[in-house]
Amino acid sequence: MNKYLERLVNGLFKENPTFVLMLGMCPTLAITTSAMNGVGMGLSTTVVLIASNVIIAALRKFIPNTVRMPYFIVVVASMVTIVQLLLQAYVPDVSEALGIYIPLIVVNCIIFGRVEAYAAKHSVGLSLFDGIGMGLGFTVALILIGSFREILGAGTWFNIRVMPESYEPISMLVQPPGAFLVLAMLTALQNKLKLPSATNGSVKKTALSCGGDCANCKGEVFAMNHELNTKEPQKEKSAGKED
Amino acid sequence: MSDLYNVSAAPHLRYPTKTNTIMRDVIIALIPASLFGIYNFGLRALLVILTTVLSCTVTEYVYCRLMKKQVNPWDYSDIVTGLLLALNLPASIPMWMAALGGVFAILIAKMVFGGLGQNFINPALAARVFLFISFPGRMSAFALEKIASPTTKELLRHGALVIDGVSGATPLGQIKAGETVNLMKMFIGNIGGTIGETSALALLIGAAYLFYRKVITPIIPLSYILSFAVFAIIFGGHGFDANYILGHILGGGLLLGALFMATDYVTSPITLKGQVIFGVFIGIMTGIFRIIGTGVEGVSYSILLGNLLVPLIDNLTRPKAFGKERVKNGKK
Numbered sequence: 001m002n003k004y005l006e007r008l009v010n011g012l013f014k015e016n017p018t019f020v021l022m023l024g025m026c027p028t029l030a031i032t033t034s035a036m037n038g039v040g041m042g043l044s045t046t047v048v049l050i051a052s053n054v055i056i057a058a059l060r061k062f063i064p065n066t067v068r069m070p071y072f073i074v075v076v077a078s079m080v081t082i083v084q085l086l087l088q089a090y091v092p093d094v095s096e097a098l099g100i101y102i103p104l105i106v107v108n109c110i111i112f113g114r115v116e117a118y119a120a121k122h123s124v125g126l127s128l129f130d131g132i133g134m135g136l137g138f139t140v141a142l143i144l145i146g147s148f149r150e151i152l153g154a155g156t157w158f159n160i161r162v163m164p165e166s167y168e169p170i171s172m173l174v175q176p177p178g179a180f181l182v183l184a185m186l187t188a189l190q191n192k193l194k195l196p197s198a199t200n201g202s203v204k205k206t207a208l209s210c211g212g213d214c215a216n217c218k219g220e221v222f223a224m225n226h227e228l229n230t231k232e233p234q235k236e237k238s239a240g241k242e243d
Numbered sequence: 244m245s246d247l248y249n250v251s252a253a254p255h256l257r258y259p260t261k262t263n264t265i266m267r268d269v270i271i272a273l274i275p276a277s278l279f280g281i282y283n284f285g286l287r288a289l290l291v292i293l294t295t296v297l298s299c300t301v302t303e304y305v306y307c308r309l310m311k312k313q314v315n316p317w318d319y320s321d322i323v324t325g326l327l328l329a330l331n332l333p334a335s336i337p338m339w340m341a342a343l344g345g346v347f348a349i350l351i352a353k354m355v356f357g358g359l360g361q362n363f364i365n366p367a368l369a370a371r372v373f374l375f376i377s378f379p380g381r382m383s384a385f386a387l388e389k390i391a392s393p394t395t396k397e398l399l400r401h402g403a404l405v406i407d408g409v410s411g412a413t414p415l416g417q418i419k420a421g422e423t424v425n426l427m428k429m430f431i432g433n434i435g436g437t438i439g440e441t442s443a444l445a446l447l448i449g450a451a452y453l454f455y456r457k458v459i460t461p462i463i464p465l466s467y468i469l470s471f472a473v474f475a476i477i478f479g480g481h482g483f484d485a486n487y488i489l490g491h492i493l494g495g496g497l498l499l500g501a502l503f504m505a506t507d508y509v510t511s512p513i514t515l516k517g518q519v520i521f522g523v524f525i526g527i528m529t530g531i532f533r534i535i536g537t538g539v540e541g542v543s544y545s546i547l548l549g550n551l552l553v554p555l556i557d558n559l560t561r562p563k564a565f566g567k568e569r570v571k572n573g574k575k
Contacts, residue, residue, distance in 0.1 A: 169377075177376070
C-alpha cells in the first residue's frame with residue numbers, strides 16, 4: 001500500500017484515536033450529545049492536528065530535543081487560537097455549542113501524542129497525511145457516538161426528526177452516563193467484528209512493539225514495575241525492626 | 244478403580260444450599276409482594292412482571308449463546324432480577340420500557356462484568372435507575388383515576404386501587420409536603436407506588452421466610468432502617484414524631500430496598516462489621532436524599548452508592564487470619 005494512503009487507513013481504523021488508542025476522551029465524552037457537535041469538534045481538532053503536525057515536522061531538525069515540549073505547546077496553542085477565532089467569526093453557533101472544549105483542544109492528547117510520537121520524527125508529507133488520517137478517525141468516531149446518542153436520546157439526527165413522534169427518547173443517552181455507554185458499546189463492537197485495530201489481534205503482531213497480543217498480555221511491564229514498587233516498603237520494614 | 248475416578252475435588256463435606264435453591268427461596272419470598280401488587284394495580288402489574296422476567300431470561304440466554312458461554316443451568320438469578328425490577332416499576336409503565344429495563348439489567352449491569360457473582364451493582368436497581376433517569380415522567384406516574392362503581396372486569400384490569408382512587412402524591416410526597424399520613428393504609432399497602440413497594444406487610448412476610456430459611460440475615464436491613472430512623476429523628480425537623488418516622492420507613496421503596504435489594508449477596512459486604520458499615524452508610528445516604536435533598540425518593544441511589552463501596556468495605560473489614568499477628572503502622 002502507498003505509504004501515504006497507509007497513514008490514512010492507520011488513523012481511521014488501525015489506530016483510531018477514539019476506539020483503539022482511547023485518546024482525547026474528554027471532548028469525546030463531553031460534547032457528543034449530538035451528531036452536529038461531533039462534526040464541529042472533529043473538524044476543529046483535525047485542522048489543528050494537520051497544521052501542528054506539518055509545522056512541527058518542518059521544524060523538527062531545529063527544535064532542540066530537551067526543550068521540545070514548550071515548542072510543541074506554543075505551536076499547538078497558536079493553531080487552536082486561530083481555529084477558535086475563525087469559528088467565532090464564521091460559525092458562531094458551533095462555537096457557542098462547543099464552548100470551553102475548543103480552547104481545551106490545546107491539551108487534547110491526540111494532538112500532543114501525534115506531534116510527539118509521529119511528526120517530530122517523520123517528513124512533512126507523511127506527517128500531513130498522519131494528521132488527516134488521525135483527524136478523520138477522530139471526526140468519524142465523534143459523529144458515530146454523537147449520532148447514536150442523538151437518535152436514541154433525542155429522536156433527531158443533525159436536528160432533523162428521524163424517529164416517529166410516538167418514540168419516547170431514552171434521555172439518559174444524552175446525559176453524561178450515556179457517553180460512556182455508547183463509547184463502550186461501539187468499542188466492543190469494533191473488537192467483536194475484528195475491524196482492523198492495533199489491539200484486537202487483527203494486525204500482524206510483529207508490527208507492534210509490544211507484540212499486540214492484549215488478550216494474553218500478562219502485563220510483564222507492569223509486573224516489573226510492581227517489583228520495584230514493593231521493594232521500598234520492605235526496606236522500611238527492616239529499618240523498623242532495627243528500631 | 245472406577246471409584247477413584249469418581250472422587251470429586253475438596254470440599255467433601257457439603258451443604259445442600261446452592262445458587263438455585265437460594266434464588267428459589269428469594270422468588271418464593273417475593274411472591275406475597277407480587278401478588279399484592281397484582282391485587283392492588285390489576286392485571287397490568289402481572290403483565291409488567293411477566294415482561295421483565297421474560298426479557299431478563301431471554302437476554303441472558305441470547306448473550307450466553309452469542310458469546311459462546313455456558314448457558315447457566317437454570318440458576319433462577321435472571322428470574323429474580325426480572326421480578327425485582329418489575330416490583331420497582333410503576334404498573335402504568337409501557338411494556339417496551341419494562342423490557343428495555345430487563346435488557347439493561349442483564350446485559351449492562353450483569354453480563355458484561357462477567358455474570359452472576361461479578362456484577363458490582365445490583366442489576367435490578369441499576370435498570371430501575373436507568374429507566375428513572377431516561378423516563379422520569381413515566382417512572383413516577385403513580386396517580387390513579389377513581390372509578391365510582393367498577394365492574395368485575397374493570398376491577399381485574401385496574402386493581403383494587405381504583406376503588407380508593409389514590410391520585411396525586413404518594414404518601415412519601417405527602418410527608419415531604421409536611422402532611423400526616425395514614426400509617427395503617429401504608430402498612431397494608433392500599434397506596435400508590437411501584438408494583439412491589441406499597442405493602443410493608445407482604446414484604447415483611449417474604450423477608451420472614453428468608454430469615455427463617457437463613458438465606459439472609461437481618462443485619463443489613465436492621466442497621467439500614469435504624470440508622471435511617473436516627474437520621475430522620477435528628478435532621479427531620481419533627482423530633483421523635485412516630486407518624487413522620489414510620490411514614491418514612493413504610494413509604495417509598497425503603498423496605499423493599501432494605502430487605503431484598505441491599506441484602507443481595509454479590510453486592511453486599513461479607514463480614515458482619517462490613518455489613519453494619521454498609522447498612523449505616525446507605526441509611527445515612529437515604530436520609531440525605533430524602534430529607535435534605537430536593538427529591539422525594541433516594542433508596543435506589545443510596546443502595547447503588549453503597550454497592551460501589553462494597554469492595555473497599557470488604558478490604559477494610561477483612562478478618563485477621565488465625566495465628567497471624569496484628570501489624571501496626573508497618574511495624575511488628
